[in-house]
Amino acid sequence: MDLARERNLNELVEGATRGDRRSLSRLISRVENNRQIAKEAIRILFPRTGRATVLGITGPPGSGKSTLIAALGKELSSAGERVAVVAIDPSSAFSGGALLGDRIRMRDLAENPNVFIRSMATRGSVGGLCRAAADVVRILDAASWSYIIVETAGAGQTDLDIVELAQTVVVVLSPGWGDEIQAFKAGLMEIGDIFAVNKADLPGANRTVLDIRGMLQTYGSERAWQPPVILTDSLKRSGIPDLLAAVREHREHIDKLGHLKGGLSDGESQLLAAVRQELELEFIPELRQSHVFTEYGKQVADRTVDPYTAASRLIASLKK
Amino acid sequence: MDLARERNLNELVEGATRGDRRSLSRLISRVENNRQIAKEAIRILFPRTGRATVLGITGPPGSGKSTLIAALGKELSSAGERVAVVAIDPSSAFSGGALLGDRIRMRDLAENPNVFIRSMATRGSVGGLCRAAADVVRILDAASWSYIIVETAGAGQTDLDIVELAQTVVVVLSPGWGDEIQAFKAGLMEIGDIFAVNKADLPGANRTVLDIRGMLQTYGSERAWQPPVILTDSLKRSGIPDLLAAVREHREHIDKLGHLKGGLSDGESQLLAAVRQELELEFIPELRQSHVFTEYGKQVADRTVDPYTAASRLIASLKK
Numbered sequence: 045m046d047l048a049r050e051r052n053l054n055e056l057v058e059g060a061t062r063g064d065r066r067s068l069s070r071l072i073s074r075v076e077n078n079r080q081i082a083k084e085a086i087r088i089l090f091p092r093t094g095r096a097t098v099l100g101i102t103g104p105p106g107s108g109k110s111t112l113i114a115a116l117g118k119e120l121s122s123a124g125e126r127v128a129v130v131a132i133d134p135s136s137a138f139s140g141g142a143l144l145g146d147r148i149r150m151r152d153l154a155e156n157p158n159v160f161i162r163s164m165a166t167r168g169s170v171g172g173l174c175r176a177a178a179d180v181v182r183i184l185d186a187a188s189w190s191y192i193i194v195e196t197a198g199a200g201q202t203d204l205d206i207v208e209l210a211q212t213v214v215v216v217l218s219p220g221w222g223d224e225i226q227a228f229k230a231g232l233m234e235i236g237d238i239f240a241v242n243k244a245d246l247p248g249a250n251r252t253v254l255d256i257r258g259m260l261q262t263y264g265s266e267r268a269w270q271p272p273v274i275l276t277d278s279l280k281r282s283g284i285p286d287l288l289a290a291v292r293e294h295r296e297h298i299d300k301l302g303h304l305k306g307g308l309s310d311g312e313s314q315l316l317a318a319v320r321q322e323l324e325l326e327f328i329p330e331l332r333q334s335h336v337f338t339e340y341g342k343q344v345a346d347r348t349v350d351p352y353t354a355a356s357r358l359i360a361s362l363k364k
Numbered sequence: 365m366d367l368a369r370e371r372n373l374n375e376l377v378e379g380a381t382r383g384d385r386r387s388l389s390r391l392i393s394r395v396e397n398n399r400q401i402a403k404e405a406i407r408i409l410f411p412r413t414g415r416a417t418v419l420g421i422t423g424p425p426g427s428g429k430s431t432l433i434a435a436l437g438k439e440l441s442s443a444g445e446r447v448a449v450v451a452i453d454p455s456s457a458f459s460g461g462a463l464l465g466d467r468i469r470m471r472d473l474a475e476n477p478n479v480f481i482r483s484m485a486t487r488g489s490v491g492g493l494c495r496a497a498a499d500v501v502r503i504l505d506a507a508s509w510s511y512i513i514v515e516t517a518g519a520g521q522t523d524l525d526i527v528e529l530a531q532t533v534v535v536v537l538s539p540g541w542g543d544e545i546q547a548f549k550a551g552l553m554e555i556g557d558i559f560a561v562n563k564a565d566l567p568g569a570n571r572t573v574l575d576i577r578g579m580l581q582t583y584g585s586e587r588a589w590q591p592p593v594i595l596t597d598s599l600k601r602s603g604i605p606d607l608l609a610a611v612r613e614h615r616e617h618i619d620k621l622g623h624l625k626g627g628l629s630d631g632e633s634q635l636l637a638a639v640r641q642e643l644e645l646e647f648i649p650e651l652r653q654s655h656v657f658t659e660y661g662k663q664v665a666d667r668t669v670d671p672y673t674a675a676s677r678l679i680a681s682l683k684k
Contacts, residue, residue: 083672090670311665312657318675319651323643327679331639337632345631350410352403355638359647 053081057088060187065160068187072162075183076176079325086179089186096185097295100210102196103232107218108242111278113193114153119284120191121158128160128189129153132177132196160189175321178209207235208317212294214238214287217256219248233259236271238290244275244283269297336361373401377408380507385480388507392482395503396496399645406499409506416505417615420530422516423552427538428562431598433513434473439604440511441478448480448509449473452497452516480509495641498529527555528637532614534558534607537576539568553579556591558610564595564603589617656681
């Protein structure tokens with residue numbers, strides 16, 4: 045590795061962990077843009093990670109995630125916490141406008157010295173975005189941001205990945221969110237540790253709470269953690285202390301159990317994600333370039349071998 | 365392998381390819397439930413695959429996918445085609461009711477001897493569902509169903525996987541589908557080969573067509589295939605012949621180019637999917653059980669090594 049680059053990277057990490065916002069922003073940009081730099085940076089700062097509370101916030105568009113995050117940010121920062129918000133938007137190539145509006149709602153928050161806001165958009169694949177987001181969370185953690193809030197658009201893939209990133213996933217729904225979007229709801233039921241029914245002043249809010257409780261009972265009544273459903277009103281900031289209390293309670297639950305979702309410890313879960321990345325970003329591209337891959341691909345196309353047999357042979361040949 | 369099981373499986377495959385519906389249904393159930401049986405079945409029937417036109421149909425809830433599929437099924441079957449519909453519903457543990465309604469809309473179709481309908485729900489993971497769906501498509505292809513229509517709920521993950529399954533992806537949207545769901549739209553823009561604006565009689569249908577054309581220009585004006593946007597009315601069955609003409613045109617385009625999305629041939633694309641599955645379903649679970657994984661996981665938890673370095677070491681140690 046280039047020594048000058050390493051020195052430069054070390055300086056950025058030092059700056060970021062000292063509290064210099066410009067270093068932090070530049071470090072994040074470099075990590076977003078280059079996977080090799082990301083790996084170097086994480087190697088340097090990883091020993092300082094593991095202290096932050098990482099909250100994932102997701103939910104369908106229009107449920108008021110951004111205003112809820114603004115309310116959480118105000119509450120936490122006035123209690124002396126340092127709050128970082130990472131907004132992940134896999135679609136912003138198109139919908140820049142829509143989410144920019146949300147960012148404006150957070151403007152008050154952005155001027156607070158105890159708050160740091162960063163938006164991340166897709167550059168290439170959604171998978172790449174989530175890889176980068178995990179590293180950005182590690183950087184913020186090492187830089188002593190005590191609460192890191194990761195917001196996703198609530199549109200599929202990234203919502204599943206948020207589960208790996210966050211200790212606690214808060215699903216935000218609003219009353220009157222129709223039955224026709226049931227399919228989205230189901231996916232969200234699976235990943236939520238806490239449910240916030242936002243816009244508590246709207247008609248039907250209490251019914252929505254009962255509705256979600258019902259769905260949770262059908263779905264996961266055997267789970268050790270029973271997700272609470274909390275009414276919030278981001279504008280009046282009611283329900284926010286209850287929500288934060290639930291977050292702390294969930295954190296204690298996790299700490300007591302000593303493991304996260306899927307039966308893995310935090311260390312194992314981070315390792316597994318890194319293994320998957322290595323396989324997807326180094327092994328697969330290498331494989332696709334290889335002569336054996338083209339050869340087996342032809343055999344599959346000719347129907348002389350089926351894909352599963354070909355895949356087993358291919359993997360076996362690489363292990364040698 | 366158990367000889368009796370193999371004989372039994374061979375009989376089911378023979379029955380299914382001979383046109384026996386009961387054998388077909390039983391074969392599909394066995395393949396859905398057991399990955400080893402799936403691999404055996406695909407090994408037996410794979411040489412007979414590669415002739416069907418595989419259509420993916422996706423779009424947000426309420427856009428009228430099921431009625432459109434019913435209209436397509438009627439049109440195709442009266443032209444003498446054998447049409448199979450595979451409806452993938454990752455959420456049905458919850459929303460069985462909602463999609464059952466859709467199935468009822470297809471009831472006329474189900475009584476047609478040239479039509480076969482199968483619903484698939486999540487058993488475990490979404491990834492597992494998509495694995496099974498790919499195999500079900502192969503079975504139907506081998507059993508001489510000339511058109512295979514794969515329908516997904518339009519809710520994230522499965523929509524991306526449909527791209528690997530289908531030669532042609534039709535995205536169904538309806539007029540008045542609000543701007544606030546822009547984020548979903550963006551994801552759908554990426555995967556659609558053809559866009560159907562359904563419910564052509566609703567106000568705003570023409571505006572929606574222009575809207576989509578505009579988005580497509582922003583997004584992928586450099587693409588070799590420019591997705592057509594077609595007005596359809598499933599109830600009056602208008603636009604259906606245009607839609608099928610576009611499907612045939614897209615098929616010709618693919619055949620001429622000799623490769624599918626991502627620069628891979630059809631054989632390579634099936635091989636790559638199988639390699640990913642082998643890694644995910646055999647390598648990763650094995651890895652998680654291993655002593656080295658637990659050991660490296662502890663080191664990551666203690667922050668004595670970072671996840672990327674640990675992952676590289678772990679993979680290197682397994683290659684030996």
